[in-house]
Amino acid sequence: MTTTARAYLLKEFGKPLVAEDLELPDPDSHEALIEVEACGMCHTDLGYAQGSVKPNHALPLALGHEVMGRVVSAGDAFKSLVGKQVVVPAVLPCLDCELCRAGRSNACTAQKMPGNDIHGGFATHMVVPAAPLVALENVPAGLDVRALSVVADAVSTAYQAILRARLKAGDIAYVIGAGGVGGFTAQIAHAMGAKVVTLDISEERLQMSAEFGADAIINVAGQQERDVRKQASSLAKGWGIGSLNTKIFECSGTAAGQMQAYTLLGRASTLVFVGYTFEKVNVRLSNLMAFDATAMGTWGCPPEAYPPVLALIFKGQVAVEPFVDYAPMSTLNEQLEAMAAHKLTKRMVLDPRN
Ligand SMILES: [Zn+2]
Ligand SMILES: [Zn+2]
Known part of the structure; x- marks a missing residue:
């Protein structure tokens, strides 16, 4: 079984991203399939799209590493996440190597970064390692949960x-x-x-x-x-x-x-x-x-530090909503152009469902 995602693929550096169907394999025992609800657009994405920074994964590649979404399915050990909304950390460590065990998992040598090492969140769906996912619980009423995609990075x-x-x-x-x-x-x-x-x-x-x-x-x-x-x-x-x-x-x-x-x-x-x-x-x-x-x-953030970050937001001590704007993911190329022209003043959060 596979899932067909609609993905915005970088096929050639310096060229617009191309919307295409992307066959995703079912998640294996340590992975989860995510239905993307929002993906923030970062300067790093622009660097990759322009070719000034080269991603680790071969092209074509779905970019995007600031993702929140809902877990559709997951490996046996992670079934409790199914149906939950999660933030997908921009750095997904193995949690098992020497660096991870020493509390330096954001420097993990086996880390996976969506939109760089693996297909990212400029897509309707993605498959990611499940262990680092951060479940969104007790989100205050009135907070647009899509804004929390920027917590990923x-x-x-x-x-x-x-x-x-x-x-x-x-x-x-x-x-x-x-x-x-x-x-x-x-x-x-x-x-x-x-x-x-x-x-x-x-x-x-x-x-x-x-x-x-x-x-x-x-x-x-x-x-x-x-x-x-x-x-x-x-x-x-x-x-x-x-x-x-x-x-x-x-x-x-x-x-x-x-x-x-x-x-x-x-x-x-x-x-x-x-x-x-x-x-x-x-x-x-x-x-x-x-x-x-x-x-x-400093590079990224270890998964265990995400709950205190979310707590600061939920308590109103850190505002995210005034710093983000929303747009349909179908406008992604226009948004990248606007970013390149320094026309964006806020973090653009793209919703693949429209
Ligand atoms: Zn970034
Ligand atoms: Zn590791």
């Missing part, structure tokens, strides 16, 4: 970055890049009791972050890095927060953002790279030594 990645930085109440969080993951990083840091400063070149994104989480904003457009550093330091000083309690989150995924993040480092402070760019930057690594500072990267 953007919100959970932000949460994991904050865990990695060991952010706590009373810290200052500098968030570079106020949209997408950065916007959620700002909200979560604020919910955890930190003072939050967002830095961006877009006044629109900054104003949005001021409404949701940021205590102060800095428009860095056209500014020297050291001048930005001065403004940032004076804010920290005003709140009486020292460099030990300084946590910097680079979420812009740009070389300029990475340079700026690095200049904000001080003694014993912490810098986390959350965004991705193919570009290289020229920095003096010895600053880390001189400041006894810590710099680290």
Whole structure:
């Protein structure tokens, strides 16, 4: 038996995605068949579609890694999930290797990322490993459950970055890049009791972050890095927060953002790279030594950290709905074009049922 999915396939880099039938095998003992209800569109999808980033799976490939949907069928050990709505984490770890057993499953070498390693959520259905699925329970009335698709990547990645930085109440969080993951990083840091400063070149994104989480904003457009550093330091000083309690989150995924993040480092402070760019930057690594500072990267989020992320949303401490827009999945190519032209201000959530 197979299931025929309607999928939006990347067949050739730089060309529009093509809607075609895709035969999916029945889920095996460790898998689940998901009926996709919503899939968020991420910059990574655009990178794959344009061919600037190459997916691991051969073409044709259904892209999309921000999925929520309903479990249609599953292997024997996962029958309790059937009929439930779930978030499909963007990183699906094996949960059995050395890294997974050490609590670092988001770095699992056998991980599967939908729309990269396996067919993704730009489709009516998908087959995924069942063990990492996160069941959606006690969703507050009035919350459009489709908005929770962005928890698969953007919100959970932000949460994991904050865990990695060991952010706590009373810290200052500098968030570079106020949209997408950065916007959620700002909200979560604020919910955890930190003072939050967002830095961006877009006044629109900054104003949005001021409404949701940021205590102060800095428009860095056209500014020297050291001048930005001065403004940032004076804010920290005003709140009486020292460099030990300084946590910097680079979420812009740009070389300029990475340079700026690095200049904000001080003694014993912490810098986390959350965004991705193919570009290289020229920095003096010895600053880390001189400041006894810590710099680290973070990738995805382990499945066990998803329930606390959902709890923050359900308690109203992190807003997702103001940051998303909905569109039928049939408009996917238009949405990708709009993203490429920087015309989208919100996370586009695509519904394959219309
Ligand atoms: Zn993504
Ligand atoms: Zn693993």
